[in-house]
Amino acid sequence: MSAINHHVPDAMLAAYAAGTLPHAFAVAVASHVSLCPKCRVALEAHQAVGGAVLEDTNAVAVSSSLKDSILAQLDNPFTPEPVFERNGIYPGPVMEAMQGRAPKWKKLGMGVRQDILSSDAHGSVRLLYIPSGQAVPDHSHNGLEMTLVLQGSFSDETGRFGVGDIEIADETLEHTPVADPGDACICLAATDARLRFSALMPRLLQPLFRI
Amino acid sequence: MPRQEREPVSQSKTDYSQQTMWMLAVRDNRDRTAFAALFDHFAPRLKGFIIRSGASAHQAEEIVQDVMLTIWRKASMFDPHRAQVSAWIYQIARNRQIDIARKENRPMPEELKEEPGMEPDASQILGLEQEAGQLKQALANLKPEQREIIEKAYLGELTHQEISAQTGLPLGTIKSRIRLGLERLRHELKDLKQ
Numbered sequence A: 001m002s003a004i005n006h007h008v009p010d011a012m013l014a015a016y017a018a019g020t021l022p023h024a025f026a027v028a029v030a031s032h033v034s035l036c037p038k039c040r041v042a043l044e045a046h047q048a049v050g051g052a053v054l055e056d057t058n059a060v061a062v063s064s065s066l067k068d069s070i071l072a073q074l075d076n077p078f079t080p081e082p083v084f085e086r087n088g089i090y091p092g093p094v095m096e097a098m099q100g101r102a103p104k105w106k107k108l109g110m111g112v113r114q115d116i117l118s119s120d121a122h123g124s125v126r127l128l129y130i131p132s133g134q135a136v137p138d139h140s141h142n143g144l145e146m147t148l149v150l151q152g153s154f155s156d157e158t159g160r161f162g163v164g165d166i167e168i169a170d171e172t173l174e175h176t177p178v179a180d181p182g183d184a185c186i187c188l189a190a191t192d193a194r195l196r197f198s199a200l201m202p203r204l205l206q207p208l209f210r211i
Numbered sequence B: 001m002p003r004q005e006r007e008p009v010s011q012s013k014t015d016y017s018q019q020t021m022w023m024l025a026v027r028d029n030r031d032r033t034a035f036a037a038l039f040d041h042f043a044p045r046l047k048g049f050i051i052r053s054g055a056s057a058h059q060a061e062e063i064v065q066d067v068m069l070t071i072w073r074k075a076s077m078f079d080p081h082r083a084q085v086s087a088w089i090y091q092i093a094r095n096r097q098i099d100i101a102r103k104e105n106r107p108m109p110e111e112l113k114e115e116p117g118m119e120p121d122a123s124q125i126l127g128l129e130q131e132a133g134q135l136k137q138a139l140a141n142l143k144p145e146q147r148e149i150i151e152k153a154y155l156g157e158l159t160h161q162e163i164s165a166q167t168g169l170p171l172g173t174i175k176s177r178i179r180l181g182l183e184r185l186r187h188e189l190k191d192l193k194q
């Protein structure tokens, strides 16, 4: 496997384990962990801390009927939650965000395409397709953005990002990612705010494309 | 911390902690008595834990019920080479609380499964138990303020911006153990460097 050089910061893995990351970032972190054994190890270490906290929590007596009620339900039929397997370059959590379908690309111009997987007031998750040699449009961040490379690679002022690498950028980072030569770069981009692609298109068009 | 000597091969699973024994009996033999013992140990702690994260006593019991049923149903996913029972249950409980709060399923990493017919590695399971015991001890030894911050973080009361990367807990050695548990599943990870 190729080496992953850009990882999820430890505090973010702890927040993911505790469930306090916004949904969009949780999709990106779960996807990176699916590809990255190092972050999986770190995540499971945080779960071990969570387990230690649980063990140490003061017990509160449960009602006397609870145990029998649960034991009586053990044989009840239940529907297992669907498991989304990795499909090609798309890890399970991305397949889940796409609800098992293939990407539905929409052209953004200059060969760049996107597929918005979810978008609401708390953030958005999208796939981006950037042809080789093409700049990922310069965008101003209104918050935090996580970009996970699924195919190809891009480079910017902070380094090179290949498959499995995750870039975490906040509004203080002025950067211009460019897709490297080779396969088109496909990334998962998660934000906790709306993105503004300032160089790509007039502001008036932005609502149309929801970016 | 001195490196642990490799456990002798003769070490048997009877040395596992009670919780691990119960969970393996549930996983491998669908043992209801062992499940009842897990309930007696974890249900009151889960209830306290869930109430601390803001649920009413009634809601907490509903979540405890969901978590206990999930333990029974997903027992095949429990891997004692990588996780203590408490760590595994912690994650199930947090998932359940989040799913209920947000009315949507939390994104989860792809699960790694054992190849069918893999022999358990008692020294790895015991080694992980030892590390987890030391982690628990380290948590107990923290200053009360420091410990409260950690409890808040893992109860889901802090945002990622509020969680400091420096928790004061030594996670390096348990990571080494978990990495061994992962390598057991995926031979291509053998070269993985920290």
Ligand SMILES: [Zn+2]
Residues within 6 Å of the ligand: A004, A006, A007, A008, A032, A036, A037, A038, A039, A040
């Ligand atoms: Zn990583």
